[in-house]
Amino acid sequence: MSKRVGLEASHAAAEAAKMADVDVIAAYPITPQTHIPERLAEMVADGELNAAYIPVESEHSALSACLGAAAVGARTFTATAGQGLELMHEVVYVASSMRYPMVMTVCNRALSAPLSVWGDHSDAMAVRDTGWIQVFCQNSQEAFDMTLWAFRVGEDSRVLLPVMVHFDGFHLSHVTEPVILPEQEEVGRFLPKFHYPFALNPDKPMTHGAFGPPDVYSEAKIAQEVAIRESKAVAIQGFKEFGDIFGRYYQLVESYRAEGAKTLLLTMGSFSETAKIAIDAKKKKGESLGLITLRLWRPFPFEELRQAVKNAETLIVFDRCVSLGGPAGTVASEIRSALYNEKKRPKVVSFVGGLGGRDMPVEDFEYIVDRGREIAEKGSKELSETVGIRGEVTGIRG
Amino acid sequence: MEGKFIKFGKNLVTTEEFVAEGHSFCVGCGEALALRLACKALGKDVIIANATGCIEICTSPLPVTSWAVPWIHTLFENTAATVSGIEAGLKILMKKGKMPERDVKCVAVAGDGGTSDIGMQALSGAFERNHDFLYLCFDNEAYMNTGIQRSSATPYGASTTTAPAGKMSIGQTTWKKNMPEIAVAHNIPYVATACPSYPFDLMNKVRKGGEVKGPAYVHIFSPCPTGWRYAADLAIEIGRLAVETGIFPLYEVEDGRYKLNIDRPELKLVEEYLKTQGRFRHLLDEEIAKIQEHVNEEYAKLKAKVACFAA
Numbered sequence: 001m002s003k004r005v006g007l008e009a010s011h012a013a014a015e016a017a018k019m020a021d022v023d024v025i026a027a028y029p030i031t032p033q034t035h036i037p038e039r040l041a042e043m044v045a046d047g048e049l050n051a052a053y054i055p056v057e058s059e060h061s062a063l064s065a066c067l068g069a070a071a072v073g074a075r076t077f078t079a080t081a082g083q084g085l086e087l088m089h090e091v092v093y094v095a096s097s098m099r100y101p102m103v104m105t106v107c108n109r110a111l112s113a114p115l116s117v118w119g120d121h122s123d124a125m126a127v128r129d130t131g132w133i134q135v136f137c138q139n140s141q142e143a144f145d146m147t148l149w150a151f152r153v154g155e156d157s158r159v160l161l162p163v164m165v166h167f168d169g170f171h172l173s174h175v176t177e178p179v180i181l182p183e184q185e186e187v188g189r190f191l192p193k194f195h196y197p198f199a200l201n202p203d204k205p206m207t208h209g210a211f212g213p214p215d216v217y218s219e220a221k222i223a224q225e226v227a228i229r230e231s232k233a234v235a236i237q238g239f240k241e242f243g244d245i246f247g248r249y250y251q252l253v254e255s256y257r258a259e260g261a262k263t264l265l266l267t268m269g270s271f272s273e274t275a276k277i278a279i280d281a282k283k284k285k286g287e288s289l290g291l292i293t294l295r296l297w298r299p300f301p302f303e304e305l306r307q308a309v310k311n312a313e314t315l316i317v318f319d320r321c322v323s324l325g326g327p328a329g330t331v332a333s334e335i336r337s338a339l340y341n342e343k344k345r346p347k348v349v350s351f352v353g354g355l356g357g358r359d360m361p362v363e364d365f366e367y368i369v370d371r372g373r374e375i376a377e378k379g380s381k382e383l384s385e386t387v388g389i390r391g392e393v394t395g396i397r398g
Numbered sequence: 399m400e401g402k403f404i405k406f407g408k409n410l411v412t413t414e415e416f417v418a419e420g421h422s423f424c425v426g427c428g429e430a431l432a433l434r435l436a437c438k439a440l441g442k443d444v445i446i447a448n449a450t451g452c453i454e455i456c457t458s459p460l461p462v463t464s465w466a467v468p469w470i471h472t473l474f475e476n477t478a479a480t481v482s483g484i485e486a487g488l489k490i491l492m493k494k495g496k497m498p499e500r501d502v503k504c505v506a507v508a509g510d511g512g513t514s515d516i517g518m519q520a521l522s523g524a525f526e527r528n529h530d531f532l533y534l535c536f537d538n539e540a541y542m543n544t545g546i547q548r549s550s551a552t553p554y555g556a557s558t559t560t561a562p563a564g565k566m567s568i569g570q571t572t573w574k575k576n577m578p579e580i581a582v583a584h585n586i587p588y589v590a591t592a593c594p595s596y597p598f599d600l601m602n603k604v605r606k607g608g609e610v611k612g613p614a615y616v617h618i619f620s621p622c623p624t625g626w627r628y629a630a631d632l633a634i635e636i637g638r639l640a641v642e643t644g645i646f647p648l649y650e651v652e653d654g655r656y657k658l659n660i661d662r663p664e665l666k667l668v669e670e671y672l673k674t675q676g677r678f679r680h681l682l683d684e685e686i687a688k689i690q691e692h693v694n695e696e697y698a699k700l701k702a703k704v705a706c707f708a709a
């Protein structure tokens with residue numbers, strides 16, 4: 001029997017790594033990720049989990065150690081946030097380019113300066129093009145579910161890619177919620193034993209990571225691009241089989257009360273749950289409104305997104321990251337480009353807020369819906385507007 | 399301790415090659431020779447993690463490889479961390495019965511730059527965590543792969559492309575970082591220096607380092623004709639002179655116990671060594687005297703340690 005327990009998202013992720021029977025964990029502490037490696041270290045110390053916990057001296061080494069472990073065929077896990085993900089940056093590319101499956105939780109955190117341990121999506125956006133499969137969670141249950149799913153999809157022999165599971169620092173990482181934990185037997189049915197077909201082994205010497213001269217590099221990169229694009233089918237299959245075993249069915253793009261809605265709000269991560277309250281309140285007043293949340297961020301679910309928004313007039317995108325000197329909202333700019341060639345598409349309005357742990361109460365979401373509709377109707381000189389930020393400047397010029 | 403290890407003799411060295419022909423090292427490269435010998439000493443039950451640098455670039459252009467043993471390159475500064483993961487991964491997979499028990503040596507290979515500069519933190523971490531691995535530093539005293547830029551292992555007075563000798567400079571103005579001593583300071587079970595001019599000594603040390611349980615470090619002096627500016631047939635002679643002048647003494651530190659492997663009653667003068675190479679050509683007598691004084695001092699310090707902590 002599965003059981004329902006109170007867990008914060010961090011511990012839910014650790015629990016999932018444990019139920020996945022990970023072999024190697026290499027991690028370096030950083031707020032707000034600390035509860036994950038602490039919990040895993042405790043499990044190893046108590047004999048609850050038979051794994052090697054490598055207490056590395058930096059995040060760069062954390063992910064580098066993960067490369068080594070994955071290269072010999074170990075099921076490998078790490079977690080980080082903000083500055084830690086930045087310090088790993090060059091290794092992040094290597095993990096995906098060398099096709100090493102592994103799972104990394106990112107408790108999304110703002111980037112210095114000024115120093116902030118609090119949440120936003122700047123760290124995630126800085127690694128969007130690194131070739132990892134990436135998924136966002138909205139609650140603790142999803143932190144558990146997505147972690148399990150991440151092992152399954154990344155290790156699939158048709159995929160062999162690392163997977164990043166994002167959840168909001170503090171707003172989700174430290175929030176205790178009821179989580180349904182499955183039976184180990186069910187996990188076993190969902191997640192087969194990891195078999196890495198290219199594991200380094202003296203009986204069958206292989207060269208990993210040879211350098212790519214110009215007559216090879218381009219082909220190698222495009223092959224990688226094909227691989228991550230094609231992983232979408234496996235991601236979908238993974239969600240389907242997850243639902244069949246655990247009873248919770250997930251979509252790449254989720255719609256909440258969005259059917260027939262003229263205006264759609266689009267969010268990623270745990271703020272989606274606050275947005276839902278705003279949507280409910282406004283729908284009660286008879287407004288034609290719905291919510292879209294992007295669960296799968298990479299590979300970008302182009303088709304699913306286009307389907308989900310094609311009948312709306314206005315699509316309001318909320319970003320927790322600002323692309324400095326660029327298109328302001330990173331997610332909004334991707335959505336705009338995804339829809340640009342569509343004959344029938346909603347107007348896309350962009351808002352930026354919730355930076356560095358700034359809360360977004362229900363009223364702020366209500367505000368961006370009202371203001372977003374107004375912009376869609378009357379037009380705006382701005383490429384993006386801010387929400388919940390003090391000061392004169394509220395718009396970001398395009 | 400000695401008896402535990404098989405000594406290499408002329409007829410006992412394997413004829414098998416683990417770094418195959420077809421690589422693109424410069425003619426007369428001391429690093430290539432040292433690598434070849436080291437790999438012979440290690441045999442085939444190894445996994446090698448290689449930092450970016452001459453060795454990596456000269457042996458692995460896609461789609462071909464010179465490596466007849468399992469080999470991985472990921473980045474420049476993370477080799478010790480990568481090998482940590484390899485070692486921990488193999489150990490736990492064997493412990494969990496997911497892989498048959500066997501002895502696989504985990505070996506990191508890096509240049510002096512990848513070791514004493516950019517990779518120092520990762521290496522210190524891996525030493526401290528007591529992984530069972532062997533780290534081989536191939537010291538050609540500069541960043542050769544990127545075009546002879548100075549490193550912290552470049553000797554005083556050498557001219558490199560980022561510390562060139564000129565009207566206002568003698569080139570490198572700092573003394574060579576003592577990387578073997580930094581390894582010793584981590585209290586690891588085995589540290590040694592080696593040079594391919596002494597092939598059996600080198601192979602014995604690599605072999606020992608591979609067999610020791612816990613971290614081992616072998617610092618290998620690797621003459622580089624291209625970067626040091628000498629004729630391609632002189633690598634062996636130059637390596638020998640480095641040892642005979644006391645510039646690069648051959649010693650071992652086993653469990654904190656020092657042993658000088660070659661101890662000449664009288665050292666040759668450093669000038670004899672310096673004059674063989676274009677990188678020192680600009681040095682005036684007073685600089686050479688300064689280097690001589692420094693070498694004497696360092697050698698005396700080493701001898702004092704040998705006397706104090708004898709093996």
Ligand SMILES: Cc1ncc(C[n+]2csc(CCOP(=O)(O)OP(=O)(O)O)c2C)c(N)n1
Binds near residue numbers: 450508511542543549
């Ligand atoms: C992060 C990073 N910085 C710089 C480089 C460029 N780089 C590649 S190899 C190298 C020097 C290697 O020197 P060393 O470790 O002494 O090896 P050698 O080539 O001399 O054998 C440098 C600077 C790099 N690859 N990665």
Ligand code: SF4
Binds near residue numbers: 425429452622625
């Ligand atoms: S530059 Fe020096 S170390 Fe590099 S391959 Fe040539 S001789 Fe060897």
Ligand SMILES: [Mg+2]
Binds near residue numbers: 510511536537539541
């Ligand atoms: Mg070098």
